[in-house]
Amino acid sequence: MIASDENGLSPKQRSFAFALLNDIYSSQKGGYWIEEKETVKQHFYATYEYYNGLDFGEFSLSDAKGNKTDTNQFINMLLDYAAIHDISLSVKPLNELEPQEIARWEYRCLLDKRCVICGKSHADFAHVDSVGANGGNRQKINHLGLRSMSLCREHHQEQHKIGIQSFMNKYHLNGIKIDEKIALAHGLNMR
Template structure:
């Protein structure tokens, strides 16, 4: 069974017809099955505003697959399924849930738990320098982007592409002629960027760059300052 997603575009209850808006990939998959000339039976699950979105679920499963492909972590990485079970169990343990209570399914899951689960997977990936097949900034919910920005600053990987090496990039003007080694960096905004995206930020200008990548920047705190050896005194 292949799971596909679509948004209801039009309903005609008199004729029993439903028109769906689907992504190109899902539509091509459906066309491939239809080309076999076998009768297709679709299972439709209606979702409400509290259920995990297809975008969330796809991203979570992509992250699980990336982690499995990396083979970083131990024997539990034997299969994608064992990897999934491990992280489900880890999430349940640290959030005080019963075994089997967490799920990414549209039936049992919810948006907030799915967002936190994705954050946990991203934390693991960035900590172990795991290459991601999908860029987080294109997939994360707006309220979750700040968490990714912070983790990238703490682990020194580019917030856009995840590459290393990368550098802390100041978003707030410190002042012309001011020695940054002696400046108190606390509460100044920053993002972590590789050389390519650092150049893009200078080329586009800060505000255009931030809008393009849906970034706001993170105010430097004591932990970030310590990782990057930034001055925090007057």
């Protein structure tokens, strides 16, 4: 069971969660239960409650019942579903996520090869830490521990145009340190 906090959810969180539910409904990806918007909402509420040991009807996005922690985790579940089913998002997650949730989105995008800025699939692997400064040859260098991110062609070009630090500041990114899971997903050298 999740230890929920007593802090109420923010209007921004609530709005983002409903935008994600609408994107999932609009995509019509997921099965027979996608008939109506309310059915989609109830499906994900019940799924969240089940996997987090909550009683039926205990999770809510209402101002009176909802809390910040559960809502963040619910949003992450919806983002995971959207990523798995390649659902286009109507809002950019980086503009909507709580600061502590951005790193999770960055990591997810690296694993899924999805642009961390706009969510487009088939994104490029982009180094945050300069490879040239760490030994030069991208094929031979040990990538473990270096920071990276996943960017679509458009955002990757913007990153090169304005410079890495300006880009990171503009989008409030930190980059993710490459671990074995990311290295395997991208076929990167680990020794």
